[in-house]
Amino acid sequence: MNQLHVENLSVEFGGVKAVDDVSFMVEPGEIFAVIGPNGAGKSTIFNLLSRIYRPSTGKVAYGAHDLLAADPHRIVDFGIARTFQNIELFENATVLQNLLIGRHRHTRPNLVREMLFSRKMRAEEREHRLAVEGIIDLLDMSHIRDERISDLPYGARKNVEIARALCSEPSLLLLDEPASGLNSEETDDLAFWLEDIRDDLGITLMMVEHDMSLVNRMADRVLALNNGATLALGTPAEVQADPKVQSAYLGG
Ligand code: ADP
Ligand code: MG
Numbered sequence: 001m002n003q004l005h006v007e008n009l010s011v012e013f014g015g016v017k018a019v020d021d022v023s024f025m026v027e028p029g030e031i032f033a034v035i036g037p038n039g040a041g042k043s044t045i046f047n048l049l050s051r052i053y054r055p056s057t058g059k060v061a062y063g064a065h066d067l068l069a070a071d072p073h074r075i076v077d078f079g080i081a082r083t084f085q086n087i088e089l090f091e092n093a094t095v096l097q098n099l100l101i102g103r104h105r106h107t108r109p110n111l112v113r114e115m116l117f118s119r120k121m122r123a124e125e126r127e128h129r130l131a132v133e134g135i136i137d138l139l140d141m142s143h144i145r146d147e148r149i150s151d152l153p154y155g156a157r158k159n160v161e162i163a164r165a166l167c168s169e170p171s172l173l174l175l176d177e178p179a180s181g182l183n184s185e186e187t188d189d190l191a192f193w194l195e196d197i198r199d200d201l202g203i204t205l206m207m208v209e210h211d212m213s214l215v216n217r218m219a220d221r222v223l224a225l226n227n228g229a230t231l232a233l234g235t236p237a238e239v240q241a242d243p244k245v246q247s248a249y250l251g252g
Pocket of ligand 2: 208
């Protein structure tokens with residue numbers, strides 16, 4: 001089981017520090033939340049971890065893997081998957097098709113080899129299908145498996161995004177505002193779901209989230225950011241009691 005180790009991470013956009021010297025560790029099996037007002041740098045941290053952006057300084061390691069030295073396409077091979085703040089699914093494809101795409105984390109390198117080993121490829125394809133069907137079952141999504149994404153309500157699409165990320169069999173799942181736009185019943189379901197994902201699949205969860213009741217209920221630890229910098233890091237109770245957090249974030 002890998003620990004995520006982030007040290008002195010910074011990135012600037014046009015001279016503005018979007019992330020400013022942030023350090024934290026996420027322990028295996030933990031639910032780790034990142035909170036902060038809009039523009040605090042939360043999504044940027046995810047974009048740095050998934051190598052969409054390159055930091056100006058800092059170190060990021062996942063277990064023995066140096067994430068900043070690695071090819072960005074290999075991040076998923078190290079067991080890291082993410083969802084996006086704005087849902088990014090193939091709208092005209094079905095749920096099953098989107099999940100199969102999530103499963104195919106390696107692009108096929110060599111067509112000739114593929115043809116030579118076509119029997120093996122077919123067996124692999126079956127295996128992918130079985131794995132994806134397993135996730136559909138696990139997450140109670142059988143009833144929407146053949147629906148087009150564009151025909152699904154918003155809450156269901158958010159769930160498909162999480163399911164798709166799970167299809168790459170990650171050990172660390174980064175969730176950017178999983179509860180945004182959900183009603184309270186959907187948020188409750190999400191909390192149960194995420195707890196199952198952590199408890200039954202043993203997946204470490206790191207989530208950006210605005211819903212403080214969800215954070216308090218689920219998170220083992222919380223990182224509070226403001227203007228890219230760390231305000232507080234601790235248990236939900238510790239972070240909420242922190243005067244800096246109260247004035248900057250909670251407005252108290
Ligand atoms: P949030 O905490 O709301 O997720 P973000 O991480 O999206 O905040 O943004 C943090 C800051 O970085 C904001 O000021 C945002 O405008 C800026 N920023 C993020 N990505 C870029 C980019 N690609 N180019 C320029 N500025 C960016
Ligand atoms: Mg964001």
